[in-house]
Structures are given as structure tokens and as C-alpha cells.
Amino acid sequence: MVEIPKPVWWLILNAVILPIRSGRSAAKYAAVWTPRGSPLLTGTDDLSKAVGVELAQRGHHVQVRYAMRYGNPSVAGVLDELSAQNVTRVLLVPLYPQYCAATTASTIDAVNAWMGRTRRLPELRVLNHFHDIPAYIDALALKIQGYWRQHGRPDKLLMSFHGMPARTLQLGDPYHCECHKTARLLAERLQIPNAGYQVTFQSRFGKQEWLQPYTEPTLQELARQGVERVDVTCPGFSIDCLETLEEIAVEAKQAFLSSGGGEFHYIDCLNAETHWAQAFAGLLEAQLQGWDTRSPPDTTALMRSRSAAQALGASNLA
Structure with a gap:
């Protein structure tokens, strides 16, 4: 999402971007598609399940659900399902490690839009970034170190x-x-000198x-300068997707090699790596402080409460 006034963005999107890109994008998506489907969707699903298992093993009675900002399952759809299940507390964690109004805030906007049409609102907490949290930096470092060992x-x-x-910076x-x-902390964790790494934007x-x-x-x-081998990692992406698997692993690789570079290595995102699922669960655990997540739901008490409310004339109970 780019910060452009909505009418202007709608015109650009429908009159320029979609007609030009639809065919090319379809071919690119086909190139990264897996037997299970979209890498972004399946990777997010895998991470959600792994984190849910880890939190359960730590004694927490919580649901871990995922939603897509654009596409399905939608933010509103998942929140509707949680509301129907009488969920009263929601921790929202956009999977963007670095905060940006065009991504993180856009996700929060989607939640706010749902809340604007909902009568009974859950208690809401938001983790709006985790770019410098040690567990995240350590997980990135472990991923890269494991790749380098091989x-x-x-x-x-x-x-x-x-x-x-x-x-946006201005x-x-x-x-x-x-x-x-993020880059500085990761380089320090990997013990890379300043000359050994570089930050770029794609x-x-x-x-x-x-x-x-x-x-x-x-x-x-870098290829023209005689740099023989380049490794690329994408710390701003939690899950591999078109932008990493096609734009970096294929297109950027070709750009480097065709300019005289020797070796190009793309290092996958964290995805649902076991060490990351465990670290991410710990990160969420810290955000759940103060909420009683260790007691199982009292379904008997809930049914009594519903019956009492209905006896007093209440209807449309979620």
C-alpha cells in the first residue's frame, strides 16, 4: 500500500497498474506457486499453527488466527468469527517487523473499520513493530548462520x-x-564489519x-566492482512471497550475474522455522501479560450467563 489519496490511487491502480501488470504478475505468481498454493498464505498458516502449538505447550489457552490485509481470510472475516465465538480480547500483531504507515497502520485501519460497525468490541492490544526485539534479531542471525555453515x-x-x-521519510x-x-543490530549479532553489509530497498x-x-x-x-559473491536476505519480510522468491531470488540474481557477478545466494525468510516460532511465541507471551490466558474458558458459566440474559429478554447473543 502506498500513501496516495484514495481517488488518485484508485485511478492509478485501475487505469495503469492492473492493465499493465496483471499478465506479468500472473506469470510470476505461477512461477513461485507451490502444490499447497501461495507461499505467503501457506507460510503464514504454518507459522500461526506452530506458534499456537508453542503457546499451548507453555500453558496458554489462546487461539492464534491469521488474516490477510488484502485477500482471504480477511481481517474483518476473521474478527467476525472470533466475535461469534465470544472472544473478548484480541492481540493484533501485523507481521511487518518495521513499522510503516502504509503497511502496519493500514492493518490497524482495517481493524478499526471493523470496529466501527461492531456493537460489542473486544479489548484490543497492538504490537505495532518488533524490528529491534532481541528474539527477532537472534532468529534472523540463526537463520543466516545456519545457511553460512552449509x-x-x-x-x-x-x-x-x-x-x-x-x-514517507520526509x-x-x-x-x-x-x-x-534492524540491519545494524543484525550485523552486530553476525559480527560483520560495516563494509561487509549494505542496506537496500526493493x-x-x-x-x-x-x-x-x-x-x-x-x-x-557490486558486480562491476568485482564483488565475487553476494548473499541477500530480506529482514522486512516475515514470510517468503513474490517479492522475495521472484523479485530477489530470480530477477535480482539475474541482474547481478549478467553484470559480471560470480555467485548469488538468496537466504530464505524466517517463515515457520522452529526456532522462530518459539521466539515469536515468547514475543507474544510478553504482550499477553495481565490477561488471564492460563485458565481454560468456563463454558458452563458462559451458558448460565446466556440463559440469564435471555430470560431477561436479551436476543441476538453472540
Whole structure:
């Protein structure tokens, strides 16, 4: 999502982007599709289930549900289901490690839109970023170190984050700063000198200036400089998707190799790695403090309460 006035964005989307990109995007999605379906959807489902199991093993009686900001299961649809189950407390965790108004806040907007048409609202908490939480940094480092143990180390590690228009930084959005903080903490954890890594931004479109440096031109320049091997990781993506599996693992690789580079390695996202599911469960556990999540739901008391309310004339009870 890009911060553009809705009428203007609707016109750009329907008159320019979709007609041009629909065919190309379909081919790209087909290239990354798995027998189970969309990597983003199945990866998110896997992570949700793994985190749910981990929290249950720690004694928490909670549901872990996922929703897609665009697509299904939708935010509103999942919240409707939880409301029908008499869920009274919701912890919202957008899977964007770095806060950005165009992504994190957009997810919160979707929840607020649902709340605006809902009579009985749940108690709501929001974890709006986790870019510098040690458990997240450690999980990234473990992933990369595991890859390097099998494949050796690169001459340069590129940390590619999703791009945003440069004006978002000028408007006070913390995204750019949080990306750089994630990169710095990860480099420190990996014991990489400043010259051994670089932060770049991908997925730009249009003619306006976006956050720089851009990923693909940077890779081409590194190849021309004689850098033999580059590894690319995408710490801003929790789950692998089109932007990582196609744009980086295929297109960016081709850009580097065709410019004279020697070896290109893409290191997968955290996805549903066991160590990440455990760390993520711990992260959520900290956010659940103060809520009684260790007592199982008292269904008998709930039924008594419903019966008493109905006896007094209540109807349409969720």
C-alpha cells in the first residue's frame, strides 16, 4: 500500500497498474506457486499453527488466527468469527517487523473499520513493530548462520527491505530508520564489519523517488566492482512471497550475474522455522501479560450467563 489519496490511487491502480501488470504478475505468481498454493498464505498458516502449538505447550489457552490485509481470510472475516465465538480480547500483531504507515497502520485501519460497525468490541492490544526485539534479531542471525555453515560466507551481505516512497521519510514515518536499526543490530549479532553489509530497498514502481539505494542497481554495481559473491536476505519480510522468491531470488540474481557477478545466494525468510516460532511465541507471551490466558474458558458459566440474559429478554447473543 502506498500513501496516495484514495481517488488518485484508485485511478492509478485501475487505469495503469492492473492493465499493465496483471499478465506479468500472473506469470510470476505461477512461477513461485507451490502444490499447497501461495507461499505467503501457506507460510503464514504454518507459522500461526506452530506458534499456537508453542503457546499451548507453555500453558496458554489462546487461539492464534491469521488474516490477510488484502485477500482471504480477511481481517474483518476473521474478527467476525472470533466475535461469534465470544472472544473478548484480541492481540493484533501485523507481521511487518518495521513499522510503516502504509503497511502496519493500514492493518490497524482495517481493524478499526471493523470496529466501527461492531456493537460489542473486544479489548484490543497492538504490537505495532518488533524490528529491534532481541528474539527477532537472534532468529534472523540463526537463520543466516545456519545457511553460512552449509554454503560458506559471502563477500557482501545485502539486506533488502521493501521500498517506500521517499516522501514517507520526509513525513516522519519511522520505517527507514527502523530498517537501518534492524540491519545494524543484525550485523552486530553476525559480527560483520560495516563494509561487509549494505542496506537496500526493493519493489519500487513509478517515476517518483523511493527510499534508496535501490536493490537491483546496487547489485549491478557490486558486480562491476568485482564483488565475487553476494548473499541477500530480506529482514522486512516475515514470510517468503513474490517479492522475495521472484523479485530477489530470480530477477535480482539475474541482474547481478549478467553484470559480471560470480555467485548469488538468496537466504530464505524466517517463515515457520522452529526456532522462530518459539521466539515469536515468547514475543507474544510478553504482550499477553495481565490477561488471564492460563485458565481454560468456563463454558458452563458462559451458558448460565446466556440463559440469564435471555430470560431477561436479551436476543441476538453472540
